Amino acid sequence: MTLAGDLVAIGGLLALGPAALTLSRVRHLSSLIYGGVFLICLLLTGGALRGLLAGAAPEALTLPLGLPWLGAHFRIDALSGFFLAVVNFAAAAASFYALGYGRHEKAQSRILPFFPPFVAAMNLVVLADDAYVFLLSWELMSLASWALVMAHHREGDNARAGYVYILMATLGTFALLLAYGLLGGADGDLSFSGMRGHPPSAAVAGAVLALALIGAGSKAGLTPLHIWLPLAHPAAPSHISALMSGVMTKVAIYGFLRIVFDLLGPAAWWWGVPMMATGAATAVVGVLFALLHNDLKRVLAYSTIENIGVIFIALGLSLAFETNGQGTAAALAMTAALFHMLNHSLFKSLLFFGSGAVLTATDERDMGRLGGLLNAMPLSGLFMLVGAGAISALPPLNGFASEWLIFQAILLSPSLPSWTLKLEIPAVGALLALAAALAGACFVRLFGVSFLGRPRGEAARRAKEVDRFMLGAMGALAALCLVAGVLPGYVIDALSPIVHLLVGARMAPQTDLGWLAIAPVAESRSSYDGMLVFLFIASSALLAAAVIHRLASDATRIAPAWDCGFPDSNPATQYTPESFAQPIRRVFTGFVFRAREKVDMPAPGDPRPAHFGLSIQDLVWDFVYRPVTRGVQAGADRLNRLQFLTIRQYLSLVFGALVLLLLALAIWT
Amino acid sequence: MSMFESLAIQIVEMLIVLLAAPLLTGFVRKVKARLLRKRGPPVLQPYRDLIKLTKKEAVIAESASWLFRVIPYLVFAATWVAAALVPTFGAGLMFSWSADMIAITALLGSARFFLALAGMDVGTSFGGIGSSREMMFATLAEPAMLMIVFTLALIAGSTQLSTVAAFMLSPAVGLRVSLGLAMVGLVIVAIAENARIPVDNPATHLELTMVHEAMVLEYSGRHLAMIELSAQLKLVLYVSMIACIFVPYGLAPPGAGPRELMIGAAAYFTKLAGAGALLALFETSVAKMRVFRAPDFIGVALMLGLLATLLRFVSREM
Numbered sequence: 001m002t003l004a005g006d007l008v009a010i011g012g013l014l015a016l017g018p019a020a021l022t023l024s025r026v027r028h029l030s031s032l033i034y035g036g037v038f039l040i041c042l043l044l045t046g047g048a049l050r051g052l053l054a055g056a057a058p059e060a061l062t063l064p065l066g067l068p069w070l071g072a073h074f075r076i077d078a079l080s081g082f083f084l085a086v087v088n089f090a091a092a093a094a095s096f097y098a099l100g101y102g103r104h105e106k107a108q109s110r111i112l113p114f115f116p117p118f119v120a121a122m123n124l125v126v127l128a129d130d131a132y133v134f135l136l137s138w139e140l141m142s143l144a145s146w147a148l149v150m151a152h153h154r155e156g157d158n159a160r161a162g163y164v165y166i167l168m169a170t171l172g173t174f175a176l177l178l179a180y181g182l183l184g185g186a187d188g189d190l191s192f193s194g195m196r197g198h199p200p201s202a203a204v205a206g207a208v209l210a211l212a213l214i215g216a217g218s219k220a221g222l223t224p225l226h227i228w229l230p231l232a233h234p235a236a237p238s239h240i241s242a243l244m245s246g247v248m249t250k251v252a253i254y255g256f257l258r259i260v261f262d263l264l265g266p267a268a269w270w271w272g273v274p275m276m277a278t279g280a281a282t283a284v285v286g287v288l289f290a291l292l293h294n295d296l297k298r299v300l301a302y303s304t305i306e307n308i309g310v311i312f313i314a315l316g317l318s319l320a321f322e323t324n325g326q327g328t329a330a331a332l333a334m335t336a337a338l339f340h341m342l343n344h345s346l347f348k349s350l351l352f353f354g355s356g357a358v359l360t361a362t363d364e365r366d367m368g369r370l371g372g373l374l375n376a377m378p379l380s381g382l383f384m385l386v387g388a389g390a391i392s393a394l395p396p397l398n399g400f401a402s403e404w405l406i407f408q409a410i411l412l413s414p415s416l417p418s419w420t421l422k423l424e425i426p427a428v429g430a431l432l433a434l435a436a437a438l439a440g441a442c443f444v445r446l447f448g449v450s451f452l453g454r455p456r457g458e459a460a461r462r463a464k465e466v467d468r469f470m471l472g473a474m475g476a477l478a479a480l481c482l483v484a485g486v487l488p489g490y491v492i493d494a495l496s497p498i499v500h501l502l503v504g505a506r507m508a509p510q511t512d513l514g515w516l517a518i519a520p521v522a523e524s525r526s527s528y529d530g531m532l533v534f535l536f537i538a539s540s541a542l543l544a545a546a547v548i549h550r551l552a553s554d555a556t557r558i559a560p561a562w563d564c565g566f567p568d569s570n571p572a573t574q575y576t577p578e579s580f581a582q583p584i585r586r587v588f589t590g591f592v593f594r595a596r597e598k599v600d601m602p603a604p605g606d607p608r609p610a611h612f613g614l615s616i617q618d619l620v621w622d623f624v625y626r627p628v629t630r631g632v633q634a635g636a637d638r639l640n641r642l643q644f645l646t647i648r649q650y651l652s653l654v655f656g657a658l659v660l661l662l663l664a665l666a667i668w669t
Numbered sequence: 670m671s672m673f674e675s676l677a678i679q680i681v682e683m684l685i686v687l688l689a690a691p692l693l694t695g696f697v698r699k700v701k702a703r704l705l706r707k708r709g710p711p712v713l714q715p716y717r718d719l720i721k722l723t724k725k726e727a728v729i730a731e732s733a734s735w736l737f738r739v740i741p742y743l744v745f746a747a748t749w750v751a752a753a754l755v756p757t758f759g760a761g762l763m764f765s766w767s768a769d770m771i772a773i774t775a776l777l778g779s780a781r782f783f784l785a786l787a788g789m790d791v792g793t794s795f796g797g798i799g800s801s802r803e804m805m806f807a808t809l810a811e812p813a814m815l816m817i818v819f820t821l822a823l824i825a826g827s828t829q830l831s832t833v834a835a836f837m838l839s840p841a842v843g844l845r846v847s848l849g850l851a852m853v854g855l856v857i858v859a860i861a862e863n864a865r866i867p868v869d870n871p872a873t874h875l876e877l878t879m880v881h882e883a884m885v886l887e888y889s890g891r892h893l894a895m896i897e898l899s900a901q902l903k904l905v906l907y908v909s910m911i912a913c914i915f916v917p918y919g920l921a922p923p924g925a926g927p928r929e930l931m932i933g934a935a936a937y938f939t940k941l942a943g944a945g946a947l948l949a950l951f952e953t954s955v956a957k958m959r960v961f962r963a964p965d966f967i968g969v970a971l972m973l974g975l976l977a978t979l980l981r982f983v984s985r986e987m
Contacts, residue, residue: 371792374734385736394779395772407771407815411822414982426978429819430971433812440778440811441804444785448800453792454732517766526828529767533750533776536767541746544895548723548742552891555726562730562887563793575789575797583805587964 003059003076003127006047006084009040010123016116024109030102033112034095037119041092044123048084051076055497066132073129073191078497079262083126083254086342090247090349091119093473094239097353100469101239104360110151111237118144118243122251130191131180135173138255142169142219145248148240149232161231168218168228175215176255179208183263192263199265209271212259213278219252221305222312223282224620229305230289234297234365238356241297245304246349250341253311260319261502269323273420275316280428283309283435288589290442292616294577296355296365299446300348303391306435307344311337313428314406317413318503320421327505329412332520334499335492335507336405342491343398343484347390350477354384357470358450361463367577369457370450376463381451383474388443390481393436396534398484401491401518403436404528408520438584445580454571486530489518578614593617678930679763683753686909689938690901691715693908693945700949715901719894727890730791740787741888741895744780748899751776752906756834756913758933761923765831770818773830774811777862777906780899781807788884799883802960806868806880809967810861813854816974820851821914823981831923834913838920846987850977852915857970859907861963863900866952868963871900880960905941912940 020033050056058077065072076084098115105111121144124137146169150162182204183195200208218225233244260271286305293299314337321330355365357380364370374381390397410429416422455461465471484491489510496506510518519527561567582597589595593616600611645653695712702709729737751773756762768776781803788800822828824847825836836842861868864881873879885896913920919936921929958966980987 372732372734374736378735381734389779389782392778392782393775394782395768395775400772400775404771404775407819408828411819411828414823422982423979426819426975426982429978430812430816430975433815434808436815437778437808437811440782441808444782444789444800444804448786448789452734452736452786452790453797515767519766523766524827524829524832526769526771526822527766528769528772532764532767533772536750536753536764537743537746537776540749541742544745544749545742548891548895552723552894553726555890557726557728558731559728560731561791561793562728562889563791563795564886567793571792573794574792575794575801580789580797580801580804583802583960584808586961587805587809 003061003074006044006076006123006127007061007063007074009044010120010127012040013037013116013120013123017113017120020112020116030105030108030112031099033116034098034102037116038092038095038099041088041095041119044088045085045092048081048088052078052081052085052497053494056081060129066136067190070130070132070190072133073193074127074133075129075192076127078501079254079257080126082338082495082498083250084123086250086345087119087122087126087247090345091122091243093349093353093477094243097242097356097470097473098239100467101237101356101360103467105237107151111148111240114144114147114151115240118148118240122247125251126254129193131184131195132190134255135177135180138176139173141248141251142166142173145232145236145240145244149236151237151240152235155235157231158235161228161235165228165232168225172215172218172225175211175218179211179215179259182208182211183259192258195263196265202268205264205268206271208264209260209274212256213274216252216256216259217278217312220249220256220308220312221282221286222278222308223285223305224624226282226286226305227618227620227625230293230298230301233301233304234295238297238352238359241301242349242352242356245301245352246345249304249308250345253308253315253341257315257502267319267323269320269418270420271323272316272318272320273424275319276313276424276428277316279309279312279314279316280431280435281309282306282312284431284438285309285592287435287438287442288592289618291438291445291581291584292589292593292595294367296358296367296370296446296450297352299367299442300351300355303351303439303442304344304348306439307340307348307391310403310406310432310435311340311344313432314340314409317406317409317425320413320416320418320425321409322503322505324416324418326412326415327503328507328521329409330503331496331499331505331507332405332412333409334503335495335520336402336409338495338498339405339488339491340399340402343390343402343481346477346480346484347387347399350383350387350474350481351391353470353474353477354380354387357384357466357474358463360466360470362457362459364457364459367446367449370455370460371453371457371571371574372451372455372460373463374451377451377465379471380466380474383471383478384451385447386478386481388447390485392440392443394440396482396485396530396537398481398488401485401488401528401530403432405492405520406432408526411526412521438588441584445577449575449577449580453574456571456574456576482534486534487516488528488530489513489516492518589616593619675761675763678759678761679753682757682759682762683749685757685934685937686752686755686902686905687749687898689941690898690905691719693905693941694901696942696945697904697949697952700946701953704949704953715897719898722889722894722897723891725890727892730793730887732792733790733887737787737790737887738892740783740790741892741899743783744787745895745899745902747776747780747783748902748906751780752902752909754830755906755909756831756920757909758937759921759923759925759930760831760834760838760913760917761921761925762831765829769828770822770830770833771815771828774814774818777903778807778811780903784884784896787888788886791887793887795883795886799880799886802880803884806861806963806967809964809971810858813967813970813974814858814862816971816978817851817854817858820847820974820977820981823978824848830910830913834917834920835923837914837917838922847977847980848915850973850980852911854970854973854977855911855914857967857973859911860951861967861970863904863907865948867955867958868966870957908941908944909937912937912944916940
């Protein structure tokens with residue numbers, strides 16, 4: 001599909017929003033809208049994939065829209081094509097899922113008009129070729145998703161989530177606006193090709209990097225700008241949460257890649273240092289928070305933060321290698337980052353779909369009231385298990401393949417000359433390993449508490465399997481998690497033109513190796529074969545099962561649980577999410593989050609009930625946001641006096657301001 | 670060497686670890702009993718236990734899901750595949766390239782992931798306590814293992830275990846500080862991962878002290894047999910790994926002839942016996958730790974691993 005075709009399709013998506021408003025009386029409107037979005041997104045995915053695999057040349061187009069002297073520039077190259085495919089595939093899956101999920105939705109009229117423009121805005125961000133279109137689409141993406149977050153604005157904390165989200169989104173866009181202003185230079189050339197032609201000076205480039213980290217990083221969820229994400233993502237309906245977590249964070253990373261790797265010109269050696277440091281901090285903080293929360297969707301949102309951290313570690317590594325002239329190593333790290341991005345968009349969408357299925361079946365998000373869902377929802381449970389395994393980096397699923405590549409890239413880094421990097425990278429590697437292990441614990445907890453064990457509440461006991469659309473979307477994503485895991489070589493080769501565009505080098509072709517193995521540097525150094533590992537595990541498990549069933553006793557008895565002889569029929573005696581996390585909380589988070597447990601145990605004979613309380617304090621709120629809000633509040637109180645001046649005082653104020661401005665102008669020139 | 674021969678060696682190695690696994694456990698138990706001046710069960714008792722378990726009927730709790738019946742086979746398969754990739758008597762394993770040390774760590778991680786899920790499946794408090802503590806240990810032991818893998822990979826220039834073993838056989842290794850740190854770290858990780866004293870006690874069924882046993886409390890019959898066999902395989906795996914990296918003497922180099930292979934096999938069984946005896950001696954001489962002391966113990970391994978990796982980043986000589 002050509003760029004013009006893509007834009008027409010995106011225009012169709014934009015038109016579906018107002019259409020949903022005007023046609024609000026039509027029956028089956030949600031099926032119509034979601035079906036339309038599904039078809040358009042599938043078309044866009046197909047076109048983008050074909051362009052990527054055929055190695056299509058970049059294509060540009062200028063439309064006479066927007067600023068009169070600028071026009072609206074659009075361009076598709078390998079990078080845009082890749083993100084176009086990721087965005088639209090996930091959006092297609094979400095729409096297909098919503099064909100079933102949307103039927104249970106009560107606030108249809110608050111979702112349908114905003115869903116297609118949200119998808120269209122993400123597409124436009126990826127295709128934009130000047131700062132104006134980029135920022136406009138970025139803002140449309142933020143506003144549309146904000147409206148979707150506020151769809152259930154009367155429930156719980158959602159209004160607050162929306163408020164925090166819109167504040168942080170504004171901050172992010174503002175940072176990006178400044179970044180583009182600096183990139184545009186004194187002439188104010190807002191087209192990307194103009195920016196590419198005039199790379200800024202070293203100091204300005206550093207400032208742009210910081211602004212891009214703030215602007216794109218706040219959207220992606222980098223610590224300490226992540227605070228809005230775990231509030232906003234879970235508040236939206238589940239298919240929107242999947243898009244926000246699985247795709248919108250990737251669009252943010254696209255913005256970062258476009259600015260830092262494309263428009264900013266040659267990088268300095270130290271740029272990788274802050275990227276890896278924030279990435280590592282984000283990864284560990286994200287997953288530790290995920291272990292402290294009980295809300296199914298909030299846990300998933302925190303785990304998104306962790307994965308964004310992992311991706312930023314790989315991006316920082318890539319930059320460090322690139323600036324030291326190690327092209328193939330940079331290509332390896334960049335491939336790992338892009339691969340992990342793709343994987344995360346697959347399994348995070350899958351997991352959010354799963355949480356939506358749980359929500360549909362039980363109307364419950366608190367893991368502490370779920371349990372035993374695997375018996376009632378065998379297929380949803382199986383797909384959720386695949387997603388949990390993939391995100392915990394279990395071989396042979398896809399999460400492991402990309403994390404393995406990142407570890408391989410870290411192992412190449414002792415050859416970097418800089419001492420800062422030499423000391424930083426081992427620590428980053430250790431934090432990455434720690435985050436990976438904690439993610440495993442987090443998803444054992446998530447799946448074990450909500451899908452295994454006995455139902456902890458009436459809602460969980462009555463749960464039923466969800467409909468075919470939801471299962472179909474989850475099944476497709478689960479299958480892709482496995483396929484990308486056992487055939488990583490093909491994915492790496494497909495990513496190679498994008499990597500070449502970003503770091504100017506590429507990894508050796510992997511599909512030539514035979515046996516479907518991958519060897520990032522050299523076969524003698526390291527190789528991994530997802531397909532063989534999968535086949536080995538499958539065949540030895542089947543062999544063991546066959547031998548056992550042939551030779552051993554087949555007798556099986558279903559009986560009450562043993563539990564050391566004292567089974568308790570009350571499901572409340574099971575491990576809860578809090579108690580599962582208690583050992584980890586005690587080891588890791590006592591200091592970081594000031595997690596405190598309070599046990600109030602009455603003396604024997606005292607009839608008062610015992611109480612257990614858990615308090616978590618987020619130091620980011622205390623040390624970053626509280627002072628800022630307090631400062632804004634105090635400033636506003638001071639300025640408030642200006643509202644009650646006399647006319648003379650206002651006039652002198654205006655006069656003073658005018659004199660000051662003229663003085664400044666005189667000194668400036 | 671012909672393809673057929675290397676395939677034969679690979680299969681023999683797979684069978685050796687499988688068959689030697691109960692023997693090593695029986696040997697450790699016997700030595701431990703003798704050290705306590707008891708007679709102890711026969712060395713072959715674990716085989717008899719396994720056969721007895723497979724002949725019994727399996728009792729499955731009412732609240733168990735289908736996952737409960739699948740997990741023993743998955744755990745066994747993941748552990749066996751991991752064990753098959755660790756060199757025992759010869760360094761040139763045919764399929765060594767299909768999964769490196771990072772993948773072996775992750776395969777063991779998968780086995781643990783599923784075992785922890787099995788602990789939560791029936792919905793009893795013991796299963797939960799076991800799973801939650803096991804995952805807590807894992808959050809320290811797994812990064813520690815990865816840091817040790819990093820150190821070894823940076824020394825040998827490869828993450829393939831076979832290549833690392835072949836490199837350790839060569840005279841280029843020498844004495845290195847980082848290697849020493851990695852060895853102590855790996856031993857600690859092995860003790861923690863195999864649920865041995867002082868982290869966990871494999872012989873106990875005393876409620877509050879058990880971790881691994883609590884997770885598998887609801888299993889019986891053939892399912893329990895698979896899980897016991899996986900645990901025994903894991904012990905052999907760690908002993909083989911430590912042996913082939915830090916005590917590679919006698920290991921047949923890649924493409925060795927039959928004589929070298931025989932020497933390798935003899936050396937391997939000597940190493941197994943030596944490691945088993947040392948483990949028994951260590952276990953009888955220390956007391957089990959409180960659960961919340963164990964993180965300090967495993968944390969030492971993590972710190973050693975990090976220190977060793979850092980040394981390798983800073984200097985090529987250390």
